[in-house]
Amino acid sequence: MKRHASAIFFFVTPFGVLFALFYLIPIFYAVWQSLYTVKRTGTFGPATDVFGGFVQYREVFTNGPFWESIERVFLFGIVQVPVMLGLALFLALLLDSGLVKGKGFFRLAFFLPYAVPGVVAAIMWGYLYSPNLSPFTAVTASADLLSPSFVLWAMANVVTWVYIGYNMLIIYSALLAVPTEIYEAAKIDGAGVFRTAWSIKIPMVLPAIVLTTVFSIIGTLQLLAEPQVFRSFSSAVSSTYTPNLTVLSTSAVPNFHLAAAFSVVLALATFILSFAFLKFTQRKGVQ
Amino acid sequence: MRFRARSIAILLLSTLSITACSSGGDDDAATTTGTASCAPSSGPVTLTYTTWIPNIEKVVDVWNKANPDIQVKVQTGPNGNGGTYANFFNQLKAGNAPDLGHIEYDALPSFRVQDGLTDLGSCDIVAQSQSKFIDWTWNQVSFGEQGHVYGIPQDAGPMALFYRKDLFEKNNIPVPTTWDEYAAAAEKVKAAGGYITNFSQSDINQFAGLAWQAGAHWFGNDGTNWTVSMTDDATKKVADYWQGLIDKKLVSSVPPWTPEWDNAYNSSSAWTWVSAVWGANSIASGAPKTSGKWAVAPMPQWTAGDKVAGNWGGSSTAVFKTSKHPYEAAKFALWLNTSTEALTLLNKEANLYPATKEGASLPALKEGVDFYGGQKIYDVFAEASTEVKADFTWGPTMTQTYADASDGFKKAVTGQGTLTQALTDAQSKTISTLKSQSIPVKE
């Protein structure tokens, strides 16, 4: 297809240039920064950047709170992602089952939270969780949702609230794309609603579920807005609660080099997890 | 489209040199001498000033009208730790910091350590103004070094005791003048179904103010080394005292500055607040239902009969290293923070309490305040302002120190660990942060 070289160039270049400028160069810059360290003399002496090799990475790997935050989001992800996607799948199947009237309304109602920016959603739920302010005093009186034992799951609820509808729609659209002849055949075989859902619909939309899972994993590792806002509502959210918060608070010190090293490690961890999940599902023969 | 293409091309070219330049910048900074010359520029200049004071435009407009040759362009954003400090650091690295910036006292050392501030010590107009400022505020900006000034003091946060006059009287509780009496009052308040106060677990500044009053010295520096002593005897005394109140459940611990926290005051659940002068406004807008029922008394003392106050907050107007017009910048900063017209406006629009000696006699600060039952509360603060100890120094990585101490405090109020433990942890983390920044520190 050499003859289309100029067309390909035309299509790919605009995006490619912008991507190189605003993603690749900053990434290389961050990696380069992470290999440096500062030297200074005296209590107020000016700092100079000197090459430090893997000095910052040694710091990263011995930094307890950072790894605790990784563990924390890992726990968060293991619970929140399946719950959210399970509910999204369940709701999508219900919408598609023919049992529900007013599909248009529900689809919109469930999707609406996605319109709320993360910062705003967190502020709103922060109020709803606060024991003396919440309209749901019955819940907040029996369990302090902002205490250390609950706050992670309180945040999980915010994320779930925002993203269920979005994930549901992706899965639902995949269901709509399933050719109707398959259902006809199942009906003739005498399969009920649940059989059809379990053995035909779910396998057909597995690729959509895999996709939403990967994005949820990425989203979980990059949690930032919710915990940052919750810091002002709950005494249980520390400045290193999630890995991304750690990056932010480190760069505010300012320790640019260590912050860069944190983000490089975080990006690598995200890559490894998403890639491992994809490989795992592929081996299972999903795709 | 053409503009976009060109700017992208420029971006591409420039990024090729970005790495070389940004490290080179640091070297340049190292070779310039510490004290900038403070000569007036020839011709008209335009200064940029970044702050987060609400309605600052109104104040700057007054200056701009009177000074056509020194025009000030003001920019506002989130508060310091909310992002503006991080932006300052980034801008210093990129070389496009504004001429003037709003920096709280506790952040000044960070900026000085990053070599971001112009030493205004050689500016005559600045040196001559020293006597106008309350002594301890001048110490905050000069780091106690003669002939050096790294910012012009702007406002102060002398502390006093806000208390519910009506409830104290109704329950026959005397207004505490010492911390022992305060603890005794706490028991009585609890018996009456309230909390004596809400312990600020995530805003460490209040605790710092309490420790400051008790004579703590968290940081020191002798020119070659920093010292960190967040667990000195004075601090321990304060920590143990509050730990006692927490353990006996005599204080609530709602996160400060939340609607929930406002509600604790609005619903009469918390009866006192040891806070700074600007706190007067916080209660008034957060707890409107309690209007007329509050009063202000001097801070409780560790030794009966003493007169010592703490300080919570306060900021300065600093001139960044990159400014080409330090003289004009200093001139503006002095006007902003010493002239009666500016101080009056700052107080009216943004509730700032002046750092100058004369500032305490602004007409607005001599009036009775309805919310406090008509009491002339600012008289209490004016006196407190002169009772703040001058020798308290902040460290060069306070953002991190606060974050770590507050992480520990949050645990302590939920029953895991103690305040002293939290301070010990914060101290060792501060030391390791200093080291990772290769800032010399003596352990």
Next chain:
Amino acid sequence: MAAFKLPKYGAMLVMAVFTLYFLTPLWWLFVASGKKDGQVTEGSPLLPDHFSLGENLSQLFRYNDGIFLRWMANSIAYTVGAALLGTLLAGMCGYALAKYVFRGRELIFNIVLGGVLVPATALALPLFLMFSKVELANTFWAVFLPSLVNPFGVYLGRIYAAASVPDELLEAARIDGSGEVRTFFTLSTRLMAPAFVTIFLFHFVAVWNNFMLPLIMLGNERLFPVTLGLYSWNTQVNQHPELRALVLVGAFVSIVPMVIAFLSLQRFWRSGLGAGSIK
């Protein structure tokens, strides 16, 4: 037939419960932003009493010479512009990756997808230094230009182009003598329309929600998008508590344009959202 009723009622009940879950918080926000002077604890939390939304709105719109309306306008400018142009660029790139075989195709695709993995906090400082170099930091372009890039859009564009633009059709267009670029704009874009709407919607939401990039890039309050403006007010409530009421009303107003966009684009995203999953 009676046996069929039970699942039907059950299903409707489940839908009703979830509708409450999704809409109650938004309703609360509406009621709370109408409370007089931001006193959310006054009166009933879920009923509009002490209701003075109009007064609160006019206070919000007047504060600091109407800065809030300026923020809303900025947000719309950043978002609509970046999403429109960004969708076209991502769509073109995805289309090329789907419809042409060339060396480095998979490499480009994988690198672009890798872009999704990088945390925004890591990109912010380097971007700021770059824009400072060309003196574009603290300008409209500092937020607008990086917002054009949407790696996820390339992924969607590729998958949807592969599924909805048949090779035979392109071949036929070639035989008719239509150039590749012309074919794309006259024929393929029409086939890919639902995908474009989907990419646009995702892109729109991402840019609208973004506050990290503007936070670092912008010092001038008059350039802020509404998310950053609200955030910035929210950081000042400790010394200026009167801002809290404005934050709440502002939060409510800030989601209104998104809701309108969702409602009016409904027809498109309904059919287009499955794009990502068709393999």
